[in-house]
Amino acid sequence: MSQRLIRTLTRFRWPLLALWLVALVAAGVAALPIADRLSGGGWYVPGSGSQQAIAATRAGFADRGASDLTLVVRDERNTATDPDFEQRVRRAVDRVTGDKRLRTVGSYGWTTLSPAARGTFLGKDRRTAITLVGLELDDGTARRVLPEVQKDTEHRFAPEGLRVSLVSAGTLWGEINTLSQRGLEKAELITFPLLLVILLLLYRTVAAAVVSFVVSATAIVFTLGLMSLLARHFELSLFVENAATMIGLGVSVDYSLFIISRYTDELARGSGQEAALVTTLRTSGRTVVFSGLIVILAMASLFLVDLNVIQSIALGIVVVVAFAVLASVAVLPLVLRLLGDRVLWGRLPGRRAPSGERGRRWQRVARQIMRRPVLFLLTAVIAMAALAAPSLSLRTFTPDARIVPASSPVRQGFDAMRREFGPGTASPHQVVITSRTPLTAAPGAAKIPLLRDRLAALPHVTGVNSPLEALRGASPRRPLGALEPAVFAQLPADARATVDHFVSADRRTLVLEVIGDDHASAAVSRALVSSMRSLVRELDAPGLRAVVGGESAEGVDANAAIEDGLPAVILVMLVVIYLLLLVTFRSVLLPVKAILINLLSLGATYGVLVLVFQHSALAGPLGFQEFGYLQNFVPVLLLAILFSLSTDYEVFLLHRIREEFDGGADNTSSVARGMARTAPLISGAALLMVAVFGAFAFTGIMPIQQLGLGLAVAIALDATVIRLVVVPAAMQLMGDWNWWLPGRPARPARTSPVAGEPAVRP
Known part of the structure; x- marks a missing residue:
C-alpha cells in the first residue's frame, strides 16, 4: 500500500x-468568519431545570426577551441627590436602548419607575443605577453585537464621567471571545x-x-x-x-x-x-x-x-x-x-553526536534504572502520588466574569453590581413557575406566596424579587387574584410594571428571583441551588411546575451532566485503548501497565492544576489568577487527551522494544535497546508539545490556561519520569510476563547482550 x-x-x-x-x-x-459564528453557549444540559427555566422566560414578558442585559450606569461626577444625575443616567439608558442593533423589547428599573419605587435600583454609593433591558437578539447574535455596542457606549460617555456597562451573558461571552x-x-x-x-x-x-x-x-x-x-x-x-x-x-x-x-x-x-x-x-x-x-x-x-x-x-x-x-x-x-x-x-x-553514541547514553540510563527497579519505581510512584494528592480536593464549575480582566467595562459592570447591590445581584437564582392555565385559577397557586417566603428564609439569601409584594397591595389574602384584568387595571403604574416584569402576558409563567450573598460559582451558591430545588419539589399541583435556573443552577447541571457521563467515557476509552494495545502488542499485561501509568500521570497533572488554580501556589509568579476551582470541562478533556497522547508515546516505545524481543533479545536488552532507539525522538516530540501547550497556558484565557498548563505538565512528566524511570523499572520487574498471551507459541531463543552492553542482574 x-x-x-x-x-x-x-x-x-x-x-x-x-x-x-x-x-x-x-x-x-x-x-x-469563524470567530463570529462560534457561540458562548453550550452550557445548558438538555431537559435540565436550568435549561427549562431560561426557555420559559425568553418570550411572553413585557421586558424580557430572547436575551437580556442589565444596564449599569455610574456617574462619577454626581450622586442621586444632584439635579443632573437623573438626566445624565436617563440619557445614557435611552442611547443604549434606542440602539437599533439591540432590538430592545422593553426595560424595567431606574428609568422606568417613579422616584418612590426605584430605590432598589440605586446602589449603595448613590452614584450607580441599573435598568434591566430585554432584547430580541438570540444568544449567538447578542454575543456578536453587544461587545460592539459596549465599545461604542464606553467611548461616547466615558469623557462625560459616566461609566456605562452592559452586563449580561452575551457581553461576557463576547468579551471572552475577543x-x-x-x-x-x-x-x-x-x-x-x-x-x-x-x-x-x-x-x-x-x-x-x-x-x-x-x-x-x-x-x-x-x-x-x-x-x-x-x-x-x-x-x-x-x-x-x-x-x-x-x-x-x-x-x-x-x-x-x-x-x-x-x-x-x-x-x-x-x-x-x-x-x-x-x-x-x-x-x-x-x-x-x-x-x-x-x-x-x-x-x-x-x-x-x-x-x-x-x-x-x-x-x-x-x-x-x-x-x-x-x-x-x-x-x-x-x-x-x-x-x-x-x-x-x-x-x-x-x-x-552520532546516533550510535546517543543510543549508548540512553542505554546506560535505562540499565542503571533496571539494576535497581524497585528503588526507582517506588521513588517515582511516591513522587507522582505526592503531586497527585491535592487532586483529592479538586472542584470544578463553569466560568464567571472573573476570567475577564478587571480593566474591562464588562467586568467593571459585574463588579459594580456586586459591590453596590450585593454579591449575588449580578447572577440571581431564578425559580420559574409555569401553569397550564392562568395562575389566577391554577390549582395549587395559593402555595406560591408561601414558597416565596420559604425561599427568602433560606440561609445565604439576602432577598427575593417577585411580583407578590405589588399584588398583595391590591389583594392581601389572595395575591395572585390581583392578576384578574379588572383588578390589575386598578393597580398603580409602578406595580403594573413590576408585575409585568415577573409575570408573563398570558399569566401562566411567574418568575421569582432569589438573591444570594456570594458569586455564582461559590460553594454556598451551589448549596443554595440544592436547597431551592428541594423546596420547589414540594409545589406539587396538577398543571403546575416549578424549576430552578440561573447561572449557579446552570453550572450545577453542567457538572452533573459531566459526572453522569464520566463513567461511560472512562469505560469506553479504557476498553478501546486496552483492545488496541492488546491487538498491537499481543500482550495481556502491557495494556494494563500502560493504563495504570497513564492514571498515575493524570493524577499528578490534576494535582498541579489544583495547586496552581485552586490554592494559588505559584499562581502569582506564573501570571495566573486564583479562581478557587477548575473549569468543569478541563479535567474530562485532559483525561481523554492525555490518555491518547501518552498511549502514543507508549506505542512508539513498546513497538521498538517488541521488535528487539521478537528478534531474540532478552527482556532487559529489549527494553534498553528500545529506549535507546526511541528516547531521542520521544524527547524531541515532547519538547515540541510542551512548547505549544506552554505558549497557550501563558497567553490564553482561564479555561485555555488550565488546559494548556495541564497538557504541558503531563507531557513533561510523561517524557521524563514515566518513560525514563517508571516504564523501564516496571518492565524489568515484570520480565517475560510483559509479553504473556495465552496460547502464544514459543518465542525464539534469547540472545546474550551485545558487546559493550553490560549484563543486568534480575
Whole structure:
C-alpha cells in the first residue's frame, strides 16, 4: 500500500500539489468568519431545570426577551441627590436602548419607575443605577453585537464621567471571545518562532524545519474552515478554535517529526527518494495512523457527555487530528517527494553526536534504572502520588466574569453590581413557575406566596424579587387574584410594571428571583441551588411546575451532566485503548501497565492544576489568577487527551522494544535497546508539545490556561519520569510476563547482550 501511494503521488505530484493549494486557500477563506459564528453557549444540559427555566422566560414578558442585559450606569461626577444625575443616567439608558442593533423589547428599573419605587435600583454609593433591558437578539447574535455596542457606549460617555456597562451573558461571552482571539494570536506569535528554533535543533537543517509546518498549516486551516461551515448550522463553543489550534499544533509537529526524521535517516543510509518514502510510510506512517486513531477514538468517547461545549471541543480535536494524520501520510510525502534531497538544505554548522553514541547514553540510563527497579519505581510512584494528592480536593464549575480582566467595562459592570447591590445581584437564582392555565385559577397557586417566603428564609439569601409584594397591595389574602384584568387595571403604574416584569402576558409563567450573598460559582451558591430545588419539589399541583435556573443552577447541571457521563467515557476509552494495545502488542499485561501509568500521570497533572488554580501556589509568579476551582470541562478533556497522547508515546516505545524481543533479545536488552532507539525522538516530540501547550497556558484565557498548563505538565512528566524511570523499572520487574498471551507459541531463543552492553542482574 505504501509503495502504491508513493507511486501515485509521484505520478500526479503537480496536479495534487495544485489541488492541495486550492483546497488550502478555500479552507482559509471559509475559516475567516469563524470567530463570529462560534457561540458562548453550550452550557445548558438538555431537559435540565436550568435549561427549562431560561426557555420559559425568553418570550411572553413585557421586558424580557430572547436575551437580556442589565444596564449599569455610574456617574462619577454626581450622586442621586444632584439635579443632573437623573438626566445624565436617563440619557445614557435611552442611547443604549434606542440602539437599533439591540432590538430592545422593553426595560424595567431606574428609568422606568417613579422616584418612590426605584430605590432598589440605586446602589449603595448613590452614584450607580441599573435598568434591566430585554432584547430580541438570540444568544449567538447578542454575543456578536453587544461587545460592539459596549465599545461604542464606553467611548461616547466615558469623557462625560459616566461609566456605562452592559452586563449580561452575551457581553461576557463576547468579551471572552475577543480575549480568546487575542490569546490565540499571542500564542501563535510565541509558538511558531519557538517551534522553528526547536525543529532546527532537532533536524539541524532549515528546509526540514520549515517543511514540518506543512502538516500544521493543513490540519489547522482545514479544521477551522470546516468548523466555520458547521457553525452556521450547529451551535459550536467558542473554545473550539483555541482547543483545535492548540492540539492541532501539538500533534502536527509530532507527526511531522516522526515522518521527516525517518525519511532523512533513510536518505542518510543511502536509500533512493522513492524507497525512502516507502519505508517511511511503512514504519513511521503506520505509527502516525495508529497514533491518530487512538486520539480520535479516545476523544470520540466524550460525545457520551450530554453537554454541547464538551462535544464541540471534542469534535474540533477529532477533526484536527484526522486532518493531521491525512496531511502526514499524503500531503507531507508529496512535498518530500517534490523536494527530494533538498529537504537537507540549509544544514546548520556544528557537530551532532552520532546516533550510535546517543543510543549508548540512553542505554546506560535505562540499565542503571533496571539494576535497581524497585528503588526507582517506588521513588517515582511516591513522587507522582505526592503531586497527585491535592487532586483529592479538586472542584470544578463553569466560568464567571472573573476570567475577564478587571480593566474591562464588562467586568467593571459585574463588579459594580456586586459591590453596590450585593454579591449575588449580578447572577440571581431564578425559580420559574409555569401553569397550564392562568395562575389566577391554577390549582395549587395559593402555595406560591408561601414558597416565596420559604425561599427568602433560606440561609445565604439576602432577598427575593417577585411580583407578590405589588399584588398583595391590591389583594392581601389572595395575591395572585390581583392578576384578574379588572383588578390589575386598578393597580398603580409602578406595580403594573413590576408585575409585568415577573409575570408573563398570558399569566401562566411567574418568575421569582432569589438573591444570594456570594458569586455564582461559590460553594454556598451551589448549596443554595440544592436547597431551592428541594423546596420547589414540594409545589406539587396538577398543571403546575416549578424549576430552578440561573447561572449557579446552570453550572450545577453542567457538572452533573459531566459526572453522569464520566463513567461511560472512562469505560469506553479504557476498553478501546486496552483492545488496541492488546491487538498491537499481543500482550495481556502491557495494556494494563500502560493504563495504570497513564492514571498515575493524570493524577499528578490534576494535582498541579489544583495547586496552581485552586490554592494559588505559584499562581502569582506564573501570571495566573486564583479562581478557587477548575473549569468543569478541563479535567474530562485532559483525561481523554492525555490518555491518547501518552498511549502514543507508549506505542512508539513498546513497538521498538517488541521488535528487539521478537528478534531474540532478552527482556532487559529489549527494553534498553528500545529506549535507546526511541528516547531521542520521544524527547524531541515532547519538547515540541510542551512548547505549544506552554505558549497557550501563558497567553490564553482561564479555561485555555488550565488546559494548556495541564497538557504541558503531563507531557513533561510523561517524557521524563514515566518513560525514563517508571516504564523501564516496571518492565524489568515484570520480565517475560510483559509479553504473556495465552496460547502464544514459543518465542525464539534469547540472545546474550551485545558487546559493550553490560549484563543486568534480575
